Amino acid sequence: MPELKHGFKIDADKCNGRMNCMRSCPTHAIRVKNGKARLIIELCIDCGSCLGLCPTGAISATTITFAELDRFKFKVAVASPALFTQFGLKDTPAQVGRALLDLGFDAVWEYSVDIELIDRAIMDCVKSWPGPFPLISNSCPVIVRLIQVAYPSMVEQLIPVEAPREIAGRELRRRYSQELGLNPEEIAAIYITPCQAKTISILQPAEEAKSYLDGAVGISQVYNDILSKMRKVTSNEVTPKGLVGTGELLYWGSPEGEFPELSREHYLPLTGLTDVIKVFDDIEKGKIRNIEFLECHACPGGCIGGNLTVENLYVARSKNLHLLANMPKPALEFEKEVERRYAVEDFSLRGSVKPRRIEGEVVDLRERVTRKKRADELLKALPVLNCGLCGAPTCKSHAEDAAAKRADLNDCVFLSPHRIDVLRNLYKK
């Protein structure tokens, strides 16, 4: 397996070991040793829970900068619908799209078409799926990675359909290279993302294929610029620039897809990792029956609650409802484009998602059982207070680290009271 990449980095110089990240990590993927946080990369699912919590700002998302885009001749923005929920009630998606053009993008892709296409592809897939049910949406990269790490028996339930942003990247490259006579490599497909997890799905897709996108820019990265560009435009008039999409069609496509053909009883939308985990636990036991499709988003509230958004989730949600309520009827052009593309494009997922091997690769079952028994034994010596001072988030994870010889059991301050002084010196400021 190639080295795993992640959508953020920890700056060791800035880290002063406050452990907020370690305590917030749902998969216990962070350890803090000698006052520095470090990631166990196989366990990280890129949920970004740690991102905003660092008091010294040592954890940052690896998005791309505008300077990196200069090597491309034609830059196209594929904006997550979450972007349009970030501004004032009177700011329309078309205005936001226009501001993206002013920022230097050569086109704003009419992404709602791709979202509609994938909604259809998902419905068709659900209808013809032989089982096992429920199928699970894969557009949230965190959900895919959560399943790879914590629910390996459910990988085959991830719906084998591409994410809408991927087919947007594929189609815009095809279209603009043809219309402008450019080399496909000269065109950049840039996702304007509400979270850092989409970056990792571009850098290293879980299905082990190459992404059709070239990078992601966080909403928070472009927020100020969009705001100032929008305020400078006095007229609401949007002037199309030749072939360039201007975002009139951006209305269609809410952050969470809608599947009117799937009945409410057979379709569950879920948001927030805690709730998703509860439901996944039940699915794994075979307890959830009669549900055909789960749409899952790791962030509470879905993508509009992503960690690279700016607006408060509840305000953004109200803006989204406002957008939906004022949505004009889909233009004929939109429906024609959906029909045209649905007939000619293939939306099935390239490659397949496999469980992520944690330790399985290095040692055999016998050794793993020995380690588990050793960890159970070692845990008996620990206080199970989960204070974290050893540098592991729970006593159980410390016992497991010690059993696998990744840590010294005596790092526990209850076993070695002198460690308090070591820590006092380390954290002295």
Place this chain on the structure above:
Amino acid sequence: MAAELLRESFEIQGQNFEKAGEVSGEIKVILRDLGIEAASLRRLVIVAFEAEMNVVMYARRGTLTLILTDEDANLEVRDEGPGIPDIELAFKEGYSTASDEMRDMGFGFGMGLPNMKKNSDELKVESEVGIGTQVFAKIKLNSNA
């Protein structure tokens, strides 16, 4: 028979629907953390859950024991309860003696034993009316060394 690597037992309380599923949940975490490969893990968890639900629904109490060897995972369930008068009938899909309350909770559709049989490589049920039931399920592990 392959050497036993691990044996762990869990108590199941009959009629406690609130806690139903916790034992199979624990078993899943153990097996997942041991890196049991996906297909076997899936079958194991389904069998453990159905077995646990049968105890919760019909018995007073029971124990579920997980026995792991190099080659397979075995689940042994022993309960104190009413027993099954006609085991062959109990294996028929859709046959159930569940009460309406159980059905309201989404259980008791007569798929428990058939589902366990489908998901295990060997399944044996022994029962004595008025005393209790014992279930032995074996699930082969794919070579995942």
